[in-house]
Amino acid sequence: MSExxxxxHAAGGLMAARLAKAGWQRLNTQQAEPLAAAQRMHxxxxxxxxxxxxxxxxxxxxIPVELVICQxxxxxxxxVIFALGKDRLISVEQGLQLQALDRxxxxxxxxxxxxxxxxxxxxxxxxxxxxxxxxxASLRDIAARLDERSDAVAAASGGFDTAKRQAGVADIAGxxxxxxxxxxxxxxxxxxxxxxxxxxxxxxxAAGDGRLGPRxxxxxxxxxxxxxxxxxQHDKIRNLQQSLMTTLDIKQNQVIKVFTVxxxxxxxxxLVAAFYGQNFAYMPELGLPWGEWMVMGLTGLFxxxxxxxxKRKGWMR
Numbered sequence: 001m002s003e004x005x006x007x008x009h010a011a012g013g014l015m016a017a018r019l020a021k022a023g024w025q026r027l028n029t030q031q032a033e034p035l036a037a038a039q040r041m042h043x044x045x046x047x048x049x050x051x052x053x054x055x056x057x058x059x060x061x062x063i064p065v066e067l068v069i070c071q072x073x074x075x076x077x078x079x080v081i082f083a084l085g086k087d088r089l090i091s092v093e094q095g096l097q098l099q100a101l102d103r104x105x106x107x108x109x110x111x112x113x114x115x116x117x118x119x120x121x122x123x124x125x126x127x128x129x130x131x132x133x134x135x136x137a138s139l140r141d142i143a144a145r146l147d148e149r150s151d152a153v154a155a156a157s158g159g160f161d162t163a164k165r166q167a168g169v170a171d172i173a174g175x176x177x178x179x180x181x182x183x184x185x186x187x188x189x190x191x192x193x194x195x196x197x198x199x200x201x202x203x204x205x206a207a208g209d210g211r212l213g214p215r216x217x218x219x220x221x222x223x224x225x226x227x228x229x230x231x232x233q234h235d236k237i238r239n240l241q242q243s244l245m246t247t248l249d250i251k252q253n254q255v256i257k258v259f260t261v262x263x264x265x266x267x268x269x270x271l272v273a274a275f276y277g278q279n280f281a282y283m284p285e286l287g288l289p290w291g292e293w294m295v296m297g298l299t300g301l302f303x304x305x306x307x308x309x310x311k312r313k314g315w316m317r
Contacts, residue, residue: 015109022118024108025090028097038090046081046092052195054202060085061206063199067131067192068185070138071099077188080131082124082199084206089120091127100134101127121207125216128199132223135196139189139230142182146236149179176244183237186230193227261310268302 016026027035029048039046043058054063060083069076076096083090091101104127108118200220207216276283276295288294 015105018112019105019108019118019123022108022112022123023088023120024118024123025088026101026105027090027092029092029094035092042083042085042088042090044083044090046083046090048079048081048094050081054198057083060090061202063202065131065192065195065199066188067135067196068138068189069096069098069100069134070141071096075138075142075185082127084120084124084203087120089123098131098134100130104130121203121212124199124203125207125212125219128196128203129219132196132219132226135189135192136226139186139226139233142186142189143233146182146233146240149175149182149240176241176248179237179241179244183234183241186234186237190227190230190234193223193230197223197227261307264306264310265303268306269299272299272302 019026025038027038027046029035035046038044042060044060044062045057046062050062050064052064052066054061056062063082063084065080065082067078067080069078078096078098079094080098080101081092081094083092093101104123107126107130108123112118197220200216200223204212204216204220272295
């Protein structure tokens with residue numbers, strides 16, 4: 001084995017040790033003992049059961065952030081709890097180790113290697129920036145999948161060619177369920193951007209106006225822009241759902257129209273058949289040599305009359 005090759009686990013351990021010395025303690029709910037020790041040492045509640053409220057606890061500001069992250073090809077809802085102090089930053093990930101925080105670790109470690117000096121506010125700013133970038137990538141992926149759903153909605157509604165066989169109610173129901181899942185996902189993404197913006201405002205309060213320079217206002221502007229983009233995607237889903245429900249109503253009305261036409265056409269012959277099915281003692285028209293043909297002709301005429309009326313009114317279109 002070459003001496004120049006570095007063990008990635010050793011490099012990761014060195015990075016974590018350097019960042020911990022700089023003031024960032026990265027924890028995970030799967031690390032029960034270190035998490036419990038950190039809570040006892042600082043008198044904090046860093047569990048997921050603490051709720052969504054951001055508040056000051058002792059010398060720390062505890063800020064939970066809920067996000068929708070696309071990681072390993074799957075959309076996942078996760079929570080990161082930040083505890084921002086004067087000389088220490090604690091982050092707690094809920095089971096899933098976020099690749100966004102891994103990238104933030106690499107950036108912070110590179111800054112230390114270049115001789116930079118880190119403080120908790122600067123480190124939290126880098127993490128919020130990485131989480132916002134990850135949320136942006138997730139929303140781009142959601143938008144791409146929504147474009148595919150738009151094609152599915154067009155196919156479910158029969159597209160612009162209504163002469164061919166159109167999709168049934170089962171196809172529309174499947175597409176509607178998929179849109180419902182997408183709507184919930186985008187709603188969670190909007191909520192995540194709101195929580196990121198709240199974390200940014202708490203960071204601005206802790207760091208002061210001039211400590212992070214113009215970078216923090218730019219980050220907050222990016223977070224708000226991404227939230228508006230997420231709302232646009234949410235409105236797009238609502239429009240697709242409305243289009244799908246309108247298509248479903250039209251198809252149901254078409255089915256009812258078919259049954260109405262069939263009923264209108266066959267009701268007069270049914271009445272004629274019911275009349276001649278009675279056991280009357282004397283029916284003089286049956287004694288005529290052409291009586292049977294007369295009844296059959298009248299039955300056909302009574303069937304064609306409502307059909308002609310319906311066609312004239314344009315109800316067959």
